[in-house]
Amino acid sequence: VKVLATYSIKGGVGKTTAAVNLAHEAAAQGSRVLLWDLDPQGGATFLVRARPRMKGGAERLVGSTGELARHRRGTEEPGLDVVPADFSLRHLDLHLVDAKRPTRRIRRLLRDLGDVYDVVVIDCPPGITLASEAVFEAVDALVVPTIPSTLARRTLAQLRTFLLEVPDPPLVLSFASMADRRRSLHRAVIEELTSAEPGFLPTIVPNASVIERMGVERAPVRAFAPRSAAAAAYRDLWSEIDRRLRTVAG
């Protein structure tokens, strides 16, 4: 199983839309996919039309008897299941503190589902927290949407610095998100990131209204605008991530 997380220290960069679209792309290409919404805002849960409820809440999930399998829900896409989020996840860090070896807890929860899925996509909340540290220890790759701006570039650098302290850190695969090629600053930052960032993927996800429409349609872009540039971008992005992960695994 390949485990990846859409992650960024910064909020509002397109993590959730990336997680939902990538999960659907993977399923459409023959993978059995689990989308795990770890963000208490429950954006991914909303987009796949699942009920934002975890029986027993985050406390039971990360407790000693917690099992991820019990929280799975089917979605409209038969090969895609979701572990929905609810508001109890806002206390995830507090519950993790109580757990034995907190930073290994997420890896342990995923271990039991290793043979059931080909791909797990975790949608993370922003910020560096104990939960994100647990995610770093559990995943093969962090997929980091990066708005082509100076601030976003700075947070990417902060993440890299932080990961130096993580034992066996995951691959960092960043990509330009919400990009507007008409803006010279965006073009310049993308160019800079492409040459300076080792894991910077060539796919550019545009700042497109069709992506915003996901909230209205409650579906991935490929479902309601399959010929759009955004749908093509997510398709390319998944192919690129899949190829990188295969290269690392192979």
Next chain:
Amino acid sequence: MGATSETLLLGPADEAASEAVLGVLTTHGIVFDLPVETVTTLLDTVDGRLHRAGLRLVAEAAVAPRQHGRDGQHGQDGADRPHGVTLVLDGPSVVPARVQADRLPGLVGEVPTGPLRDRVERLVDVRALLPVVRYRSQRREGTAVAPEGGPSCRVVVHEQVTTGENAELGTTVEIHPVRGLERVAREVARLVAVEGRALHPGDTLDLVVAASGVEPAGRVWSPTVPLDPRSPALDGVRDVLANLADTIEGNWDDTVAHTDPEFLHDLRVAVRRTRAVVGQMRRVLPPALVEEGRAGFAHLGRLTGPARDLDVYLIEWSRYVDPLGPEAVAALAPVEVLLRARQAAAHADLDRALSDPAARSLLAHWQADLAGLAAADATVDAGPHAHRRLGRVVRQRIERAQRTLVTNGRRIDDHSPAEQVHDLRKDAKQLRYLLECFGSLLPDRPRDRFVKRLKAFQDNLGEHQDAEVHVAVIREIAEELHAAGAVADTLLALGQLMERLEQIRVAARREFAERFAAYDTPATERALADALESLRS
């Protein structure tokens, strides 16, 4: 489909009930798509490899309306026009995976690349994906919607379900639970169980499989049959040879059609086993039958050799050439093309030979002659050991084959010619075939323990032999390409390939002494004695 899916079957005469069920479902808010004419096919290998792994590969193809001519009949070709195929890999308790394909795959290489193909490939290898059953229906998909907008239960209705033999099954209503919301599916099941009708576990495909009588586990050609060690040897040997003849016959047509390389392999192995059993049991069988079997199956063996050798070469091609690097692989492309052309020519020759009525009649005669054999029949001119107990004869032959193998193996040293190693490989095969063909006489675990030791030794002999044969083929091709003015890069890469094959051969030869020493031990003798213990009484 998942073990929890259930299906209601309403026969062709139950039209009123079908309408009532659809009415109830619609009233309860299940919205159905428009019906789509669909052909659903269950794919598996001839030996049911996916089924044995608890999986199903299902191809769903929406079919365009047939072209109608002026006379209201089907269009010129009358054929269906599929709109792409959805391949679904599922199974009990397995999360389904699906992918779109252009057409129904015949080989795993025709499945789009990705995890679904990887999983199928690991199981089926080079075997063809064959249709196990197929049905046509008017498919309508409906969904019960949860308050959040997601699905809470899927219902698929297949109307006018017709199987390949044009047998109409009627209408089916499949209820597929959505993970985490299984209670909704239970409620829907209660709704559709009109007039107390029972729901069947599984889906329409499961019902079609059951109705067709097809065994989804496929057909595995075992080399052995149930045998009685106390029966006359002639009767047991006859049963073994008849089973092998059935194997040859069962793989014949697909070998001619070149459905996948394993049919030829299975046919060829059955021919070799037949030759080995005829040779080993020559004192049991009537002398005329021994002569018939020796001549006939040697001929069949010769016919099948060139095509199989080239099949093996091309199956192993990547393993041979990939380590040489991408440049050499590219330079060797003309060689692969030539090998494939030779393979096609060899298969064309084989097809002609096997399609010849003379080849068919050879097998038919053999089968008829075997059917007429019985130890109790005094008119049969049987061999001197025909009336001995089968168990005793088999034990003696296996012990003898083992002695021959060990004696000849001890004669081989570092300077022995390759032919001697090749002959030893044949000795090992004779022993292996006896163990396999009369395997039902031996207890499983001790037999398997001994076969494991023998197999480890045989692998080394096989590697040596394959590399030697393939070096000879490459040398021949190199000369041909050189004469045809091949580019220098190709000739240089051929040199590299020959060197690599030679390295494999030399390494196998070097390893021989070690492998034989590991085989020629008291532990091997003990393992064999354990396997044969029950035949001593």
